[in-house]
Amino acid sequence: MSTYETGKALSEQVNPGMEDALRARYGHLVPTLAEGVVDWAYGRHYADETLPLRERYIATIAALTAQGTIPQLKVNIGGARKAGLSREEIAAVIWQMALYGGMPAAINGLNAALEVFAAEDAA
Template sequence: MTKTTTEIGKDLSESLNPGMEDALDARYGHLLPGMAEGVVDFAYGRQYARPALPLRDRYLATIAALTALGGQTRPQLKVNIAGGLKAGLSQKEIAEVIWQMSLYGGFPAAINGLNAALEVFEEEDAATSA
């Protein structure tokens, strides 16, 4: 039986960002019923799961875009940095793609991105040390 994009998205989002759909639904579901499922279906089932580009490369692109967009994307950037680590990116690769965005989003955006990355790296290091 072929899985739906929602089922594919749920599997992928749970492996990369456990509890994300439930957190989105708890936060926004009363205002936007179905929004969490829509994010999982579209972002993970229809975008991240596409076959032509490896997942780790999709995360590089996402981290770069969120960095270039600037500080207002910090929460999403942190989620995607954590996802990128789970998808096989190294801390150095993440730092390099963030720094590359200093050319396009400016130095403040890149420095804010590096600070977000350091927070994620510290959280991940603490979790693996525990």
């Protein structure tokens, strides 16, 4: 199986429709972006079994919280839930980033998590 095929299967598991959404939004600007994200991010990184998927999501949530990249954080919180992280674990990772990304970044991250959890409850 190619890294693209591996990435496609994994991305559909944790973030269904992501490739189509990326293609619809950015395809006219960067035609290879959607396939590249699936191949590189999911097929080569998230699928690498050196670090379990749960732990990869912990690292991703921490980094995105510290960077303050809320839209991507929300997407990855959703993926983390599908990879088995509890709401409390996600909140703890975000809160830990108050030490490294600052209190505003952690509060913004917690607010993003609350939005994801509310959407989850509504579904």
